[in-house]
Amino acid sequence: MAGPSPVSPLAPDHFASLPAVPGIRLAAGAAGIRYPGRTDVMVIELAAGTAAAGVFTRSLTAAAPVRWDRQVIASGRARAVVVNSGNANAFTGADGERVVARTARVAADTLGCAAEEVLVASTGVVGELLPVERLVAVLPLLFDSVSGDAWADAAQAIMTTDTYPKAATRQVLIGGVPVTINGIAKGAGMIAPDMATMLAFLATDAALPPVLLQELLSEAVARSFNAITIDGDTSTNDTALLFATGAAAHPPVNTADDPRLEDFRTGLAQVAAELAQMIVRDGEGATRFVTITVTGAETDQAAKRLACTVANSPLVKTAIAGADPNWGRIVAALGRAGERIDADALTIRIGGTLVAAHGGPVPAYDEAPVAAHMQGRTIDIAIDAGIGFGAATVWTCDLTHGYIDINADYRS
Template sequence: MAHHASIKGVRVAAVSAAIRYRNRDDLVLIELPQGTQCAATFTRNAFCAAPVTLAREHLATAKPRWLLINAGNANAGTGARGLTDAQACCTALAELTQVDPAEVLPFSTGVIGEYLPVDRLTAALPQALSALDEEGWEAAARAIMTTDTRPKRATRQFQLNGRQATLTGIAKGAGMIRPDMATMLAFIATDVAIEPACLQHCLAQAVEGTFNAISIDGDTSTNDACVLAAAGSLGNQPLSALTSPEVGAFQQALSSLCEELARAIVKDGEGATKLVSIEVGEARSVSEARQVADTIAHSPLVKTALFASDPNWGRILAAVGRAGLDDLDIEKVRIRLDEVLIVSAGGRDPEYQEQAGKAVMAKDAFSIGVDLGRGDASARVLTCDLSYDYVRINAEYRT
């Protein structure tokens, strides 16, 4: 599978605007061909950043021709001026490219509460425009990084009525990650033509089980966005029927791509050394299962035990017990590390040996399984451990 598959008609550039970082690219421009359909999901944080507010508004009024993304400054917590600044950047690009400012969607990531250096950003636009290239995705994946230690990029190809269709995407995020949409930006493009309602449905489906089911630290950011652009350059009849096999194939490829990017984000969690899948089953409802999974994923005591490779199952048990479930029958609860049963019938399983639990916890990827014994619904959340480095990275972030 070609990792560097590009999307016909979609051009990407990454340049340096010196917004916060020196000697690295921090500004990305993505050009979408006329007629591209766009779907998006955004943060649910009430203090949503200026670019999120503006991108939502623009998306409601026009079909995007440009995505304008900067790293190093989130333009969040910046009040009315933040909106004016984000709009000024859109207008500057619109003037250079003869489009309506509403056809530009702005995105920002970085430090909260500082004003965007608009002049530096707009001064770099001509250079970005001359650097546009269908092969620009890899450089863009690097340019949107903040505390990420590596770029995140994925591609999927699949057959659509005898043609080879392509999806490609980039993402960033390593901290302040908790759904819904974590400090996380993801930009995905495809050459497939898809009707807008169908496109939004497919994206929502894909995001729900991937980007919205990850947590690094339980903090929901102010800036998250995930955009899916369907350029239509494959030349197929636009997909529209949700039940069609073609939409099924597209959905599968999209969900798989989002899963790869979401896993990459958690794996690159600030200071993370372990990727842990928390799988809760036998719940009365999906939301109840998710509530238990989130409680475990967000427990600092569980997460520090994960870092120490310490199978301190009392911490997991306590998290399940305080997750807020009505009339939980603890006799029916079972807790596992991978295949190793630790807890059953309200206490330590008689067969459990601590070295078996330690062996699982020593791995860099494993699962915590919880069966609640009260139904058949389940949910899964991907998380990581909480290490000394997480504290160091976040204590030093602004210096």
């Protein structure tokens, strides 16, 4: 293993300080899952009655913990989360199922709840059996040492190839009563040699029924964790969980269209988007953060597919790495996205400057501001497909030698 990578040049300039969320306590420790002495386990204890929602990878080869968690989340309630790095427990067959069940069992026995109330998340190498006894050996001590102030430790503990911890928080009002929304996440490239996956854990002291919580989470994820792409690869373990402990004494809110939820919805969207953008900013080898906005598509879904095709194009990503305003590559990516566009009405703006319109380049556009924009850390590409009213925003990063360095290394 190489030493720790230098912090991404796109890292935020400070780490958000997360307040406690009543009903949530966390702890982190080292179980030696893959490497001795490395922090590789994080646990969350959830107060009795906590509502739980989750969004998971759509992969057909989803890992054992994802399949377990889907069942837990279906009940809408959870009492604990056990997260490990170093081993994804993915493509591990029936043995992998037993590892998850055993982990949940030990956590449940420790806390005095049901195994079916324990969520499990794993990240790491695919196709190797997780040494579960090492994992469960540390659980009693960890659950004994949980604290409401351990968010920074927790964010640090779930890092794998991440070069900085990712955390975000908002205080919002529900019916005039303040509630907190905290989130931590890990990311970097997907299914990287030793570590994989996007994991996000969000928590609030709001009192929201599980069905409503799920609706709010799904909505937020669609415009955050599902609107980012580093290399187009989706992990077997991607997981975003949201917990609502109900400790806050706000008036009851039971439907998604309740206007008193607006501030919460906005805050949740912001926490999720901030974490998602931090993941992109820590993409393997990333040197530029890219926002791709598509408007004028047939539907929002079409807009997202167009934006993702541009975002995942190796030629667009390498052009951005080279500070090259090569909009021809953007046109080519749009043309193969499989969504309707009007080539004659299509417009492309880079850093706000219109570079292509009316089926061709904008005659004699001023290249100086575009060139200056491309040299920056933050690149904005705005596309109008000229067809309809569908819109979407996707965040990505450039494709550099750093990505190859990280991913073409020998696994062992």
